[in-house]
Amino acid sequence: MARVYNWQLGRDMSYWYPEKRPQRQFAAVFDTNKCIACQTCTLACKTTWTSGKGQEYMLWNNVESKPYGSYPLAYDVRLLEQLDGQRWEGSRYAGRTIFEAAPAGERVLGWRPEQQDYSYPNVGEDDCAGQVDHGALIQVPHLSWFFYLARICNHCTYPACLAACPRGSIYKRQEDGIVLVDQGRCRGYQECVRGCPYKKVFFNPMTGTSEKCIACFPKIEQGVQPQCFVNCIGKIRLAGFLSAADQAKAENPIDYLVHLRKVALPLFPQFGLEPNVYYIPPIHAPLAFNEQLFGPGAGAAMAAYRGAPADRDLAGLLCLFGSTPSLVARWRRRGDLVSGLDEKASEIVRVPLLEPVHVRPAVDPTRQVVRTNCP
Amino acid sequence: MRARRQLLAASVLTAASLAAACAKPPAPVQEVVAVRTAVLPAAPDEAVWNAAPEHVAKMIPQDLVEPRLLAPSTAEVRIRALTNGETVAFRLNWADTTKSDTPGPAQMVDACAVQIPQQNGPQPPAPQMGEIGRPVDVVYWRADWQAIVNGRGDSIRDLYPNAYVDPYPFNARPLVPGSPEQADMARRYAPARALDNNRSGPRTAPVEELVAQGPGTSEPAAPRGSTGRGIWAAGSWMVVIARPWPQDVRDGQRTSVAFAVWQGSQHEAGARKMRTGWIPLLAGGAR
Numbered sequence: 001m002a003r004v005y006n007w008q009l010g011r012d013m014s015y016w017y018p019e020k021r022p023q024r025q026f027a028a029v030f031d032t033n034k035c036i037a038c039q040t041c042t043l044a045c046k047t048t049w050t051s052g053k054g055q056e057y058m059l060w061n062n063v064e065s066k067p068y069g070s071y072p073l074a075y076d077v078r079l080l081e082q083l084d085g086q087r088w089e090g091s092r093y094a095g096r097t098i099f100e101a102a103p104a105g106e107r108v109l110g111w112r113p114e115q116q117d118y119s120y121p122n123v124g125e126d127d128c129a130g131q132v133d134h135g136a137l138i139q140v141p142h143l144s145w146f147f148y149l150a151r152i153c154n155h156c157t158y159p160a161c162l163a164a165c166p167r168g169s170i171y172k173r174q175e176d177g178i179v180l181v182d183q184g185r186c187r188g189y190q191e192c193v194r195g196c197p198y199k200k201v202f203f204n205p206m207t208g209t210s211e212k213c214i215a216c217f218p219k220i221e222q223g224v225q226p227q228c229f230v231n232c233i234g235k236i237r238l239a240g241f242l243s244a245a246d247q248a249k250a251e252n253p254i255d256y257l258v259h260l261r262k263v264a265l266p267l268f269p270q271f272g273l274e275p276n277v278y279y280i281p282p283i284h285a286p287l288a289f290n291e292q293l294f295g296p297g298a299g300a301a302m303a304a305y306r307g308a309p310a311d312r313d314l315a316g317l318l319c320l321f322g323s324t325p326s327l328v329a330r331w332r333r334r335g336d337l338v339s340g341l342d343e344k345a346s347e348i349v350r351v352p353l354l355e356p357v358h359v360r361p362a363v364d365p366t367r368q369v370v371r372t373n374c375p
Numbered sequence: 376m377r378a379r380r381q382l383l384a385a386s387v388l389t390a391a392s393l394a395a396a397c398a399k400p401p402a403p404v405q406e407v408v409a410v411r412t413a414v415l416p417a418a419p420d421e422a423v424w425n426a427a428p429e430h431v432a433k434m435i436p437q438d439l440v441e442p443r444l445l446a447p448s449t450a451e452v453r454i455r456a457l458t459n460g461e462t463v464a465f466r467l468n469w470a471d472t473t474k475s476d477t478p479g480p481a482q483m484v485d486a487c488a489v490q491i492p493q494q495n496g497p498q499p500p501a502p503q504m505g506e507i508g509r510p511v512d513v514v515y516w517r518a519d520w521q522a523i524v525n526g527r528g529d530s531i532r533d534l535y536p537n538a539y540v541d542p543y544p545f546n547a548r549p550l551v552p553g554s555p556e557q558a559d560m561a562r563r564y565a566p567a568r569a570l571d572n573n574r575s576g577p578r579t580a581p582v583e584e585l586v587a588q589g590p591g592t593s594e595p596a597a598p599r600g601s602t603g604r605g606i607w608a609a610g611s612w613m614v615v616i617a618r619p620w621p622q623d624v625r626d627g628q629r630t631s632v633a634f635a636v637w638q639g640s641q642h643e644a645g646a647r648k649m650r651t652g653w654i655p656l657l658a659g660g661a662r
Binding site (some may be wrong): 202 | 477545566
């Protein structure tokens with residue numbers, strides 16, 4: 001194993017291959033607070049990429065209700081149980097990653113879902129964390145809570161699927177950091193399925209090879225965001241490229257949210273893969289739960305998000321989510337207007353910080369009638 | 376009179392076959408002896424296999440490269456070999472109480488392989504898939520491919536009989552069922568097939584020919600006409616793998632051969648396998 005630097009852990013760690021970062025890294029920010037679990041992203045992906053034979057059960061994109069939802073079944077809990085002692089010392093991870101905890105003879109600490117584990121994609125859907133008893137009143141913080149977690153492949157900097165493949169059939173593209181399974185070389189050993197802690201590689205029994213999210217790379221190459229992004233009803237997603245932590249640029253929307261404001265956090269950073277989909281934590285979920293999912297920065301991220309109404313830059317950038325199908329390379333706010341720019345600094349979209357509000361009186365004084373909202 | 380002659384000839388042939396079948400098999404040998412025969416058997420249960428002495432090869436887990444197989448499974452594989460001078464056929468026989476021939480998530484399939492150095496010499500390459508610059512030829516057989524060759528269909532319902540499947544895009548109008556346009560569209564929805572990955576089917580043979588220069592390096596080999604056929608019965612597999620006789624090995628000479636077995640029920644696939652070391656392979660042993 002080689003020694004590599006993982007900025008999400010604040011330390012070096014062991015990895016199967018030496019550190020080799022791509023020229024730029026595809027990355028995304030998902031705002032969990034805006035997701036309504038309509039699954040439009042899931043269907044957009046499904047109809048685009050996985051409607052072939054042997055792909056019936058595959059969900060390269062899925063949305064699960066936390067705390068109980070998971071696809072495949074209990075993918076997260078199964079690994080968390082094996083990876084005990086996930087201790088943080090401030091922002092430095094003091095526990096072991098799945099590479100450092102790999103048993104003898106293995107490349108990563110992993111497990112292999114059985115067929116039944118893929119049979120309940122909506123398990124736990126809309127289930128609250130606690131019982132809502134008769135007569136229960138809403139309290140703050142909520143006693144009962146849940147939230148929606150949309151998931152795709154994290155196109156990790158240190159992919160476990162890539163490390164686990166014994167024949168090098170998985171590669172990370174130098175030009176954009178997208179992780180792909182070479183469908184010409186894969187021999188279907190399912191080591192990647194076993195190794196990926198997020199279980200975002202799927203075995204196709206009809207072709208005998210494993211397949212995964214490709215970040216819609218043909219669209220990325222054209223400067224367009226992936227299908228699950230542009231079809232998102234709740235406008236929770238923004239795709240782009242993430243700079244190295246020490247080279248963050250405020251004009252880069254992903255850098256701004258991840259590196260500078262630290263309002264968007266990786267999913268299960270303690271696994272050690274340096275995943276590149278970043279989540280704005282749900283502000284109504286308990287801090288302890290958010291810290292387990294998103295690391296020790298969850299509390300500060302929740303506070304920053306709560307402060308967004310008084311934070312015109314942060315609020316402004318959040319308005320750009322879902323505002324354009326194009327990749328937004330830069331952004332700027334001028335007064336109450338926020339612009340998204342392409343790589344040549346040409347404006348591709350402009351949105352108001354606050355949508356104009358029109359209040360229609362309940363009574364029409366001219367006609368002397370009461371308006372109703374009923375159709 | 377003519378009918379009588381035919382009956383007599385048939386009787387002589389039957390008697391000869393019975394004699395061959397009932398003859399006491401040669402004693403086990405310490406190497407694999409490829410016995411000369413005029414016609415090679417296609418099936419693993421033909422009596423002519425009894426003419427070849429059996430070599431019992433002890434198997435060891437693949438524990439040199441990660442991921443390793445840490446729990447031994449198949450203890451031994453029983454080998455017989457026949458050759459007609461152009462082709463050599465191996466019969467591999469190993470105990471496996473579970474027939475695993477249906478692939479799926481976490482569903483591995485039974486398989487076996489025969490490996491011979493591409494170039495014969497006093498020092499064969501590393502027994503584990505050869506080494507760089509010293510390749511090995513591998514013929515790999517799989518139980519699910521055998522099921523397909525035996526008639527299993529190419530649909531998800533052939534794997535999951537109760538599955539309900541929405542219409543596939545390549546079955547939609549205006550594509551005409553069975554047309555080249557429809558077949559082309561179906562390939563686009565099966566990425567590995569679109570890239571002509573040998574693994575991805577649909578298949579006409581239960582074997583795949585590979586060349587390797589070390590662990591994790593196996594690549595499709597130029598077609599050599601290898602064949603295979605496997606039968607599972609009474610808790611064991613009998614698999615015939617036939618491939619061209621190595622051209623640089625003449626009668627009475629030796630080369631090396633190695634074998635590998637995967638048990639699907641033990642989640643064995645790829646590097647997680649039981650294997651042998653190199654075993655001497657004697658060409659054209661007397662029958």
